[in-house]
Amino acid sequence: MSNSKSEVAYALVSERIVNGAYSPGYRLVLGTIAEELGCSVVPVREAIRRLEAEGLVHFTRNVGATVAQVDxxxxxxxxxxxxxxxxxxxxxxxxxxxxxxxxxxxxxxxxxxxxxxxxxxxxxxxxxxxxxxxxxxxxxxxxxxxxxxxxxxxxxxxxxxxxxxxxxxxxxxxxxxxxxxxxxxxxxxxxxxxxxxxxxxxxxxxxxxxxxxxxxxxx
Amino acid sequence: MSNSKSEVAYALVSERIVNGAYSPGYRLVLGTIAEELGCSVVPVREAIRRLEAEGLVHFTRNVGATVAQVDxxxxxxxxxxxxxxxxxxxxxxxxxxxxxxxxxxxxxxxxxxxxxxxxxxxxxxxxxxxxxxxxxxxxxxxxxxxxxxxxxxxxxxxxxxxxxxxxxxxxxxxxxxxxxxxxxxxxxxxxxxxxxxxxxxxxxxxxxxxxxxxxxxxx
DNA sequence: GTACATCAAATCGTATACGATCAGTGTGCG
DNA sequence: CGCACACTGATCGTATACGATTTGATGTAC
CATH class of the missing domain: 1.20.120.530 (GntR ligand-binding domain-like)
Known part of the structure; x- marks a missing residue:
């Protein structure tokens, strides 16, 4: 077992953003993604924050994450x-x-x-x-x-x-x-x-x- | 309350690394830092991961984080x-x-x-x-x-x-x-x-x- | 004395639970 | 009719708890 769940979550969301399944502005809800992955929200949260650091998603405290808008x-x-x-x-x-x-x-x-x-x-x-x-x-x-x-x-x-x-x-x-x-x-x-x-x-x-x-x- | 606890943790550890209080190789134990901050390990964990992304700490899965070695x-x-x-x-x-x-x-x-x-x-x-x-x-x-x-x-x-x-x-x-x-x-x-x-x-x-x-x- | 298997302590990874915060909606007042 | 405010549902932030993994030590066989 070389992959932690947060890495799996990171890979999934990252992949979907890059290949366009999640288009800009799409709202990334922790609970929903966690459910889909069959894990709790904690690893998903970490994945989202990593994506935020890379600039692929925009994150607002207490509000949530969306796929970064492109202009x-x-x-x-x-x-x-x-x-x-x-x-x-x-x-x-x-x-x-x-x-x-x-x-x-x-x-x-x-x-x-x-x-x-x-x-x-x-x-x-x-x-x-x-x-x-x-x-x-x-x-x-x-x-x-x-x-x-x-x-x-x-x-x-x-x-x-x-x-x-x-x-x-x-x-x-x-x-x-x-x-x-x-x-x-x-x-x-x-x-x-x-x-x-x-x-x-x-x-x-x-x-x-x-x-x-x-x-x-x-x- | 403009700062979340994970931001406080980030600021604290970051500051200590930069000013030398935590020297290279120093082992950053989540539980210890959490205790010192009076919060749980979850926000501390997030802070450490952010510092890892910046290259200030080195993190190994299931082992822990240390302040990045300088060579x-x-x-x-x-x-x-x-x-x-x-x-x-x-x-x-x-x-x-x-x-x-x-x-x-x-x-x-x-x-x-x-x-x-x-x-x-x-x-x-x-x-x-x-x-x-x-x-x-x-x-x-x-x-x-x-x-x-x-x-x-x-x-x-x-x-x-x-x-x-x-x-x-x-x-x-x-x-x-x-x-x-x-x-x-x-x-x-x-x-x-x-x-x-x-x-x-x-x-x-x-x-x-x-x-x-x-x-x-x-x- | 060395090598290897086994075990225990420390620490991390994640699940669950609950309080905190925010956007949207409805209601009352001006 | 419009604005302000309280309420509500959704979602996030964090605490606590427990299982998983690593590491180092201890003991045993050779």
């Missing part, structure tokens, strides 16, 4: 944070990347390119997530790695509200990925790699901001 | 994370900085310079913290701001082993602060400000690493 400001803030952290994680990870890792990343990006031909945006998004994870997963700094993963989780949670639909960025993304891979393959300096990764992320963020009629991010 | 690796990771985030926070905050804020920051740095003359390292460290907080506190992105504050809290918790060991950095710090202030005053680009702030932090980190006989940080 463009929240998206901006999350994406901006990721724009700072993920490139750093990638740059740190680059040193630890061997041929096998690079090969896998290259395959993922090639598959993304294929998705462009096939007009398959769902697969494209999935591959995009996997590609980025492949790049930063070797980051030797666990704090930074953790922050990046949290950021992506939050983005995944708000994917349901179709914030990430910026189709005309897809082709440029693939090219920017390719450039990044070539820098890593050539053992470019960490700063160059970080710079390229940040440009990639900032471009995506600004494409969204532009579409929403907002000013571009200063970072 | 040079942990210091490196925390400092490296801060080296990525804090400069970004400062750059974002720069746009929102008015004259009053700049003036206050200048006063703090001048006071630090005075501490150099007076050989007052304790006051110097306190002013240093305040100076940095002054810089990033106006950051309009609450996620980034939160991450920076958590980083500083962790450093505070391990302060015993950090800043006091690299006194020769103090004078350079003041000069780097001054440079940063001048960039902000001149409305330099966010990237320039970020670059200067990162150089400042990386220099401090590398001074520590060098002294510890470790290789400099790649970021």
């Amino acid at each position: 463009s400001t929240l998206y901006l803030h999350t994406m901006q944070t990721l724009a700072v952290i993920e490139p750093a994680a990638t740059a740190l990870a680059a040193a630890a990347m061997d041929e096998a890792w690079l090969k896998r990343a290259q395959e993922l990006n090639d598959a993304m390119r294929q998705c462009l031909e096939d007009f398959n945006p769902v697969a494209f998004t999935a591959l995009n997530n996997e590609f980025h994870q492949q790049l930063y997963s070797q980051c030797p700094n666990p704090h930074i790695l953790d922050l990046v993963q949290r950021g992506w989780r939050r983005l995944a949670a708000m994917r349901a509200s179709s914030f990430t639909h910026i189709p005309h960025r897809a082709r440029a993304s693939v090219e920017e990925h390719q450039h990044l891979l070539e820098l890593i393959r050539a053992h470019a300096s960490p700063r160059e790699i970080e710079e390229a990764a940040r440009t990639h992320r900032t471009n995506t963020l600004n494409a969204y901001l532009d579409q929403a009629g907002m000013a571009p991010s200063v970072i | 040079s690796t942990l210091y490196l990771h925390t400092m490296q994370t801060l080296a990525v985030i804090e400069p970004a926070a400062t750059a974002l905050a720069a746009a929102a900085m008015d004259e009053a804020w700049l003036k206050r920051a200048q006063e703090l740095n001048d006071a630090m310079r005075q501490c150099l003359e007076d050989f007052n390292p304790v006051a110097f460290t306190a002013l240093n913290n305040e100076f940095h907080q002054q810089l990033y506190s106006q950051c309009p992105n609450p996620h980034i701001l939160d991450l920076v504050q958590r980083g500083w809290r962790r450093l505070a918790a391990m302060r015993a082993s950090s800043f006091t060991h690299i006194p020769h950095r103090a004078r350079a710090s003041v000069e780097e602060h001054q440079h940063l202030l001048e960039l902000i005053r001149a409305h330099a680009s966010p990237r320039e400000i970020e670059e200067a702030a990162r150089t400042h932090r990386t220099n401090t980190l590398n001074a520590y690493l060098d002294q510890a006989g470790m290789a400099p940080s790649v970021i």
Whole structure:
């Protein structure tokens, strides 16, 4: 028995938020979830508080928890944070990347390119997530790695509200990925790699901001 | 009654860790803390889990919690994370900085310079913290701001082993602060400000690493 | 003397119970 | 007719109780 009940509760609620079963604003009642899980409210409570700390749910004392509402400001803030952290994680990870890792990343990006031909945006998004994870997963700094993963989780949670639909960025993304891979393959300096990764992320963020009629991010 | 008991417990334990009353490795027993607070273990448990999420305590299932051990690796990771985030926070905050804020920051740095003359390292460290907080506190992105504050809290918790060991950095710090202030005053680009702030932090980190006989940080 | 099984104390994990707090609703008064 | 206030149902916050797990020690066999 490796899992405590509070971990089970955490996994369940977390999963449902990320895959959209609980949409933003949905009210999370401790008693109801506990009943569904066949346990008492105590472990559920702990799970909810953990989710609150990650920003996936909003919690008000004596009132209860709801799945975090997504608005463009929240998206901006999350994406901006990721724009700072993920490139750093990638740059740190680059040193630890061997041929096998690079090969896998290259395959993922090639598959993304294929998705462009096939007009398959769902697969494209999935591959995009996997590609980025492949790049930063070797980051030797666990704090930074953790922050990046949290950021992506939050983005995944708000994917349901179709914030990430910026189709005309897809082709440029693939090219920017390719450039990044070539820098890593050539053992470019960490700063160059970080710079390229940040440009990639900032471009995506600004494409969204532009579409929403907002000013571009200063970072 | 604005504070719940779990918040009180959180504040108490947190305070004791940061000010050193609970030193690293100290065993945090739920029942004992609950008794001291005059409440049951449930709120204490929640507080401990929150502290775990922040990295201030280490928690093992069915065993218990201890104050996080500090080693040079942990210091490196925390400092490296801060080296990525804090400069970004400062750059974002720069746009929102008015004259009053700049003036206050200048006063703090001048006071630090005075501490150099007076050989007052304790006051110097306190002013240093305040100076940095002054810089990033106006950051309009609450996620980034939160991450920076958590980083500083962790450093505070391990302060015993950090800043006091690299006194020769103090004078350079003041000069780097001054440079940063001048960039902000001149409305330099966010990237320039970020670059200067990162150089400042990386220099401090590398001074520590060098002294510890470790290789400099790649970021 | 060492290795292993067994046991007991300490501590955590969770269930249940009850008091506290809040949002919504209805009623009385202005 | 509108506002203020008390009431009510739902839900959270915490106390208490007990079972589950770990750890370290003790005893026994080899």
